Amino acid sequence: MLDVVIKDAVVVDGTGKPAFKADIGIAAGRIAVVARDVQQEAKRTIQAEGLYLAPGFIDPHSHSDSTLLVNPQAESKIRQGVTTEVIGNCGFSPAPLLDATAEEMWTAVGAPDLDVTWTSMTEYLERLRHPGIAVNVVPLVGHTNVRAAVLGFDELQPSTEQQAEMERLVQEAMEQGARGLSSGLYYPPGHYAQTEEVVGLARVAAHWDGVYASHIRSESDRLLEAVAEAVEIGEQAEIQVEIAHLKLSGYRNWEGVDRLLSILEDACSRGVRVGCDQYPYTASATWLSAILPYWAQEGGTKAVAERLRDAEVRAHLRKDWEENRAEWEERAGTRDWTDILVSDCGARPEVMGQNIAEIAPDEGKDPLEAVFDLIVDSQGQALAVFFDQLEDNVRTLMRHPLVVIGSDGNALAPYGVLSQSKPHPRSYGTFPRVLGRYVREEKVLSLEEAVKKMTSVSAERFGLTDRGVVREGAWADLVLFHAQTVADRATFTDPHQYPVGIPYVIVNGVVVIEQGQHTGALAGQVL
Ligand SMILES: [Zn+2]
Known part of the structure; x- marks a missing residue:
């Protein structure tokens, strides 16, 4: 007996292969069957005639570290079809929070009003698990947390002992469930670190098959050097690199897109594992x-x-x-x-x-x-x-196979404390905006390519086996959408608006969005 059967969907399976019509059967949280006509009995049936079905979107660059504790329903993300978020980005992670630096770090992560009851990654992840979360979470450990804990917020270089202490903290976080190291080399005090310091920490993460995700040192006049540094860290530490929110910021740099891409392509041809994510807007935050x-x-x-x-x-x-x-x-x-x-x-x-x-x-x-x-x-x-950006460059980067989609936003809600600001609309609109504006209207990407950039490529980079694809045996993280109407509605002046055209989102086999409404299910896991 299946738990759910989805009938007559057009499946975009996340691998990039052409869409095909199929039924999907779900049992025990996983995809049990993908076939043209599934006859097995199921506890419930979703009629998906006219709907597209894709793997749930993976947001490789999220800042929901604190907002998931405020509202575990992850409203602004799940309603985009996001089923997995990578948190702890840009060097700022929810743990470890140590000693004198805890308050400052937690403020940087974004929720100074929350009652902080943890110091370690284990304790933070426990807090996420109870009462639970609507989306899956992949935690990273922040370089800035580790550096601040050992060296404070001033412009200092570590002694050998201090470097070893930072490496020990990364190791501890990785043992406790972090899946990689993030850095924010643009922001002090992360900015004070020399390349070598980061290489040392990235090596520890590499030992655990982790990822190195970086908000690089400059996204503007020194962008190319900053990309080269990220590549160098990947090469020396032998680690998968994810360059966060790739962009050419500042009008003086708008011409440099070909040079930027050639640095990345050269790195790939040398065997360095480097990828990037991008949000589909011309403004940063x-x-x-x-x-x-x-x-x-x-x-x-x-x-x-x-x-x-x-x-x-x-x-x-x-x-x-x-x-x-x-x-x-x-x-x-x-x-x-x-x-x-x-x-x-x-x-x-x-x-x-x-x-x-x-x-x-x-x-x-x-x-x-x-x-x-x-x-x-x-x-x-x-x-x-x-x-700060040029629309043409947003399109050029989006077309490149190394670039995937990520929001750089956090899980918000148009009610409660999370509604009390005018955030960048990416927190509500990133994924549907790509599907509506860049796929359907502008034809920058095919639907299959776009879905691949929202699913399997990020799954592979972050080592998420059995996610990011629609295939038998994979976890049933799924999104159903209307290809003809899916669109973002959030704007810079009116950001707290859910997208349209996404009636169903399923996380680990559980229906979380049903006919456009949140069921309240907290079906996510810490991965
Ligand atoms: Zn960043």
Whole structure:
């Protein structure tokens, strides 16, 4: 007896092979049968005539570390068809949280109000498992957590003993269930690390067949060097590399897409295992404080806010801005204040959704002063969206076989505390946007190629056997969608909107989205 049978779906199986019509039978959480006409009895039947069926989407770059604890239903992700999220990205992971650095790290991960009851990866994963989660989770351990625990937030280099201690912390997290190491070499204090330090830690992760996922050192003027560094780390540590949210940020760099891709292709031809993910938008998002020179960012977010209270520091920064404009543009990826939109600032909710050029005159300030005030008022936590990319480059990268789809967003909900900001719409729209806009409307990719980039390629990179494909024996993580109507609805000004055209999502054989509604099932596992 099957648990579920899905009748008459058009199956896009995740491998890239042409879609075919079939029935799918599910038993004990796995796909029991894929055949043209399944006659076995089932406890329930889903009539899928006119629907496409694909493996559940794998989001290789998520930041749901804290939001899954706030709302385990993972609303904004599961409704896109995402059934697995890789968390702990960009160097910031939910564990380990050690000693004096715990609070600062947890704030960076995004939920300072949560009651933090854990320090280790084991304890954090236990907290995820009870009460459970709607999606599967693949945890990474963050380089920044490990570095901050051993060296703090200042610009320091590790002694041999300190390097060994960091390696021990990575080892411990891997033993406790992490599936790789992430780094955020763009952000201090991760930024202070030299390549060699990261190679040492990546070797430990490689020993456990882990992945090295990196927010590289620059996505703007020094992008090519930063990509080369990620490749070098992969080569020396003999580890699978995932370059996060690949983009050419900043107008000065928009011409460089061919050079970027040739570095990656050369690496592959030398046998380095390197891949990338991308979100389908021309804007990025991060802390507003990331536009400051590195000396001003030193010491953690509170230290930054404290520093900016000082009139002398502000004067110094203003001078730096006047004299070194290119460097400010390098960090921001934008040249106009209209291109920076405040997305989250709990202390000043009235400015959320407005750009700096709008906020400043409203407050009778010049833009730089308005930015300083936002950073101070938010204790360094203000987030912003930066319109920094070229649409043509988004398409070119999307077509490349090394590039998969990832959101760089987190699981949010249009109700409760997770609805109280104007986040980048990628948290709600990434996967359906690719299917609607880039597959159906613009024909940048075929449907089969797009689904492959959302499923089997990421499964392989992260070592997820039996996921990311529709085949007998694989876990029944599945999504059913209308190819003719699937679309994102979230926008920069109105982001908390679910996509349309995705009526069913199944996780480990359990129906979590049924006729577009969340069943409340928490069927995800820590993988
Ligand atoms: Zn990042």
